[in-house]
Amino acid sequence: MADRIADIWGARTPHGADSPWPVRVDQYLAEGVPEGEVQWVPSACVLCSNGCGMDIAVHSGQIVGVRGRASDRVSHGRLGPKGLFGWQANNSPDRLTEPLVRRDGELRPASWDEAMGLVVERSRQVLDEHGPLAMGFYNSGQLFLEDYYTLSLLVRAGIGTPHLDGNTRLCTATADFALKETFGTDGDPGSLRDFDLCDTIFAVGHNIAETQTVLWARILDRLHGPDRPRLVVVDPRRTAVAREADVHLPIRNGTNLALLNGIQHELIANDRVDRAFVDAHTVGFDQLAAIVADYPPERVAEICGVPAEDIRAAARILGSADRLVSTCLQGVYQSHQATASACQVNNINLLRGMIGEPGRTVFQMNGQPTAQNTRETGANGDMTALRNWQNPDHVADLARIWNVDPLQIPTWAPPTHVMQIFRHAETGSIRFLWIVGTNPAVSLPELHRIRSILAQENLFVVVSDAFLNETGHLADVVLPAAVWGEKTGTFTNHDRTVHLSVKAVDPPGQARPDMDIFLDYATRMELKDKDGAPLIPWRTPEECFEAFKRVTAGRPCDYSGLSYEKLRGSPGIQWPCNENAPEGTERLYADHQFNTDTDYCEDYGHDLATGAAHERNDHAALRTNGRAILKSTHYLPPHEAPSEEFPLLYTTGRTVYHWHTRTKSRRAPQLNAAAPEMWVELAAGDAERLGVREGDLVRVESARGAIEARAHVSGVREGVVFAPFHYGYWDLPDGGATDGDPTENGATGDGPGGNGRRRAANELTVTEWDPVSHQPLFKVAAVRVEKVADGGGVPSPAPTTTTARPVSGDAPGTSGGDGVRETVEEAREETR
Amino acid sequence: MRVDTAISEVQDAELDLAKQLHRVRERHTAEPDVHHLGNTLAHRCEEHVRRLAPFAERYGAPVREPHVGSPRLLDALRRKSGELLGHSELAGPLLLRDLCDLSLAAHEVEIAWVILGQVAQAVRDRELLQVVTTCHEDTRMCEKWLRTRIKQVAPQVLVAG
Incomplete structure (x- = not known):
């Protein structure tokens, strides 16, 4: 065992x-x-x-x-x-098993009828008085395809508001946009098997060892095998991935674009470009070459804070690869110039002509298990089945399938991103917000602001979730939801593999699947199609899946060849799956024909620097003819740079043992015991200067707030402070029970465990987002650190097994997961 | 020949746009994209003025200098009132109005570049033409960004607001 x-x-x-x-x-x-x-x-x-x-x-x-x-x-x-x-x-015994309704300031148990009646009454009131633009919906990356598709149809065609987004905005919006910008539509081109077949791996801001452990096990099996692939890693922390690297570039956070421009400079300067491929299958090379010409390694070294020789070494490895797999994640997506940087990772594979073939691909990775489905169904900032909201033919086609007037579907502007939804709520123009399976009171940036918005009198907040989390405590109505294992549905991973998850047990108490909750709401709201029939014609997940198959037919994410029967217990099947490819499709773009035709593409693209949206004529002028688009732009310094007042760079991220705001992982004893408490990581040199030793209590402060946590002296880049984003307040004494801002209820600056002590990493993060993907910045902020109390030599609670491996070896090793066969x-x- | 006039027109329009961008970004601190991109775009305008400096000298146009220095008192006041305005229902209408004004100012810059581009071709000044081509594209992008943002904000302000 x-x-x-x-x-x-x-x-x-x-x-x-x-x-x-x-x-x-x-x-x-x-x-x-x-x-x-x-x-x-x-x-x-x-x-x-x-x-x-x-x-x-x-x-x-x-x-x-x-x-x-x-x-x-x-x-x-x-x-x-x-x-x-x-x-x-x-x-867990504290599952939500009945609806809650706020009465006299307190959340009290209520019947489904009562709770839904209130939700509907309030919806109608807001719609009557202010129209659909006063309604907002914010969902998750954790539901099933069937939940999302039901919600998408309900909100887009039923309510008719553009204010529908998913928390996938915080995790994979940039992956989505980078794929659209370069290849024309969403969908990772490659297969996970490409990691088995490659000879070189380029991991940019992707701590695979902690974010996708089974993928890292897969890669480790190659790294420890007979023909070890070479590995280039970009990460300001010395992660488990970085420790295996041939070249590790621990760049200053916020400088990805400069580095990636620099690497392309080297590829071009040293003639490591597959010119035949670039000429035949891409557009934009001349502009790219002109821009990256400004990024010789010496200049890049200065911007990024790594030796020029290491940049050259990295470029040599990438330039001599025969089968290159590149991959990136939050270190790119949640950082400065996110989409611009992610596009450069695509460019590197395109310059090398390495795409669509075994062992040759680029992964714009996802974070959440069902993030891909929010994008495909249109429950985030996309149109259903990778349609283009700016293309009237696409909208008309969708309206035909949904049997609604095309004008009913809001397409006058891109679907509203969550930060903008909260901004509209802040100024009072959104008055109804339904939050489904996500916890913005811990996961969005600048938490003080988020809590104050959710607590606003003029905002009616509905929360559906499995547990009463920090956000639920601020809601007017809380609906108990069933989760994985308690309902049937499908979901799709980052290499387009679709799985069916079959209901194993009944949900607890009166908890219901999200799809059923949405159907109930649609019925009570009397949402109709243009002939007066119910807008949402399905009742079961399988019927919903069949409807989704029809709406995806002929689009890149074609599900039409799939069925529940085919998926049940299968090895997983990759879309597109249709008549021509009944067993699915392992790799997209095997013929090097990309989805960039103006009539077919999902997006006309953006200016990477400003986020200005291109329109049809701009895109048509590129004359792509199925060629990929090499997008490029210049590096700009981050807006919040370290200063005298806040001299250190702040970044947030995950630990392997926790998921998001620990709603589930805190309730799994082994996972919780492995990482029970908040910590922050400091570099040895910074700790010494600050007079901080392992385990001391420190205060980390930005222009927006302060947290206190035990310091962990780790292998993070000097000048950088790292904080895990998982820890909120619900499991602290009184922490989650405070209906308002936890800082307003208790003393501030208490010692550990005291009521009111702030610990959530997002107290400090900045309200800012990428101009193209609108993904918030969680990896660039300026902070200062000071010691608050001596730890007495007791090490911090950081796990010792991964990135947070201590620099001194005297902490007891993290363990306690016995019994696995x-x-x-x-x-x-x-x-x- | 009035090449100097065409250069001055561009420089004046760019400096005016930069000034307006600075004002608007300080007034809308609660709109992070406007606040931050406003700064980036304003600096671009100022950079354009600098890039035209050698040509101003070549054609005898008066020297134009982008304003540099610490934020002025008025900016600080605007920022403070921006913070106060942030939560107000008036924030939306004011933003829409400011974005429209910026759009007009950006259009003035854009047409000034068109004119200078024509002039540069007519006098066969290849160097000037190169600068015009790059900067003109930047200005078009600025206009396009404003258009994107206006399309997003207008319905919210005018229908739901």
Whole structure:
């Protein structure tokens, strides 16, 4: 039995590019469960964007464990620590089991009729008095495709407001936009199998080891195999990924674009460009070359704070790769000039002519398990099935399928991003906000502001969730929602693999699936199509899926060849899946024809510097003819730079043991024990200057707020402070029960555990976003740090197993994930 | 030949736009995109004026200098009132009005570049033409950004506001 808290990635099964990734089935059952009596229900993991196929163990009507599915194309049987232990949250005794309604300032239990009646009454009132632009909806990256598609139709065609976004705005909006800018439509071109086949990996701002543990296990098996791929890593922290790198570039946060321009400068200057490919399959090379000419390594070294020689070394590795897989994530997406930088990662593969072929691709990775589906269904800032909101033919086509007047669908401007939705609420023009399965009171930037908006008198807040979190405490109505394992639905991972997750157990109490809640709302609101029939004609997830198949037919994310039957227990099937590709499609753009035709593309593109939206004629003038677009722009310094008052750079991120605001992972004992409390990371040199030792209590302050946490002296870049974003207030004494701002209820600056002590990383982050993807900046802010209390030599609560590995080796190792069975199967042929 | 006039026209229009951008960004501190992009775009205008300086000298146009220095008292006042305005229902209408004014100012710059571009071709000044081409494109992007933002804000202000 393995301890998968201590050994995050599990036993190695090394292999070379010429042999398939071996199968290793990971299983964890609660203690004492009779394995022979367990019923296994096919599903997939919802605790990161990898979406590993798994089976849920059910005994006596309860979820009692999970195991990876050996045949699964994503995981080959593996699960990560969150997948193995996270399911326990489902059984948590503090699940929401009945609706709550605010009466006399208190949230009190109510019937569904009462709660929905109130939601509908308030909706009607707002619609009558102010119209649909006063209605806002903010959802998640955790629901199923069927939930999202129902919501998308309900809001876009039913309510008719552009104010619908997902928290995917915080995680993968930039991936979405970078793919649209370069390739014409959303959808990662590659296959996860490309990691098995490549000879070089370029990881930019992507801490794979903690964000997608099973993917990192996959990569480790190559790195420890006979023909180790070379690895170039860009990250200001010395992550587990960086420790394996051939070249690690720990750049100053906020300078990605300068570095990536510099690398392209080297590729062009040293003639490492596949000119035949670039000439035949791209547009924009001359402009790109003119811009990156301004970024010789010496200049870039100065901007980024890394040696010019290391930049050259990185470019040499990328320039000599034969099978290059590039990948990026939040270090790019949540940083300065996000979309511009993400596009340069696309460009590097295009310059090398490495796309659409085995071992040659670029991954604009996702964070959340079902983020891809918010984008495909249009429950975030996109139009359903990767349609272009600026293209009247696309809108008319959607209106035809939905049987509504095209004018009913708001397409006069891009769908509103969440930061703008909150801004409209702040100024009072949005008066109704429904928040579904997400926790903005901890996850959005500048929390003091977010809490004050949610608490505004003139804003009616509905929250549907499985637990009463910090946001729920500020709501007027709280609706109890069913989660994974308690409902049936599909979702799609970052290499377009679709899984079906089958209902294993009943939801607790009166909790309902989100789709059912939306259907109930649509019925009560009497939302109709243009012939007076119910706007949403489906009642079951499968009927919804069938409707989604019809709306995607002929679009890039074509689901028309899929069915629940085909997906049940399958290894996972990649879209597009249709008549021509009944088993799905492993790689997009194998013919190097991209989705950039003006009539077909999802977006006419943007100016990367300002976010100015191009219009049809601008796009047509590019005469793409199916060629990819090399977008480029100049580096600009971040708006909030370190100053005398706030001399350090601040960045936030994840720890492997937690998910988001810990709604689930805090309730899984092994995960919680591994990372029980907030900490902040300082570089050894900075700690010494500040007189701070490991475990001391420090105060970190920005222009927007302050937090206190124990200091962890780690391998973060000098001058940079790192804070995990997971920790909020609900599990502190009185922390979550305060209906207003926690800082207003208790003393500020209390010692640890005191009421009112602020610890959420987003107290300090800045209200700012990328001009193109509108993804908020969580990785660039200026702060100062001071010591508050001596830790007495007790180490900080940071886990010792990953990036937060202490610089001095005397902390006890993080462990406590015993009881996981890993079964390695003999090598066998790939199924595809 | 009145090349100097065409250069001065561009420089004056750019400096005017820069001034307006600075004002608007200080007035709308609660709109982070306007606040930050306003700064970037204003600096671009000032950069354009600098890039024309050698040509101003070549053609005998008077020297134009972008204003540099610490934020003025008025800016500080505007910023303070911007913070107060941030929560007000008046913020939206004022923003729309300011964006429209900026759009007109940007259009004045744009047409001044068109004129200078014509002049540069007529006098066969390849160097000047190169500068005009790049800067003109920047200005068009500024106009386009304003248009994008106006399209987004107008319905909210005028229908829901």
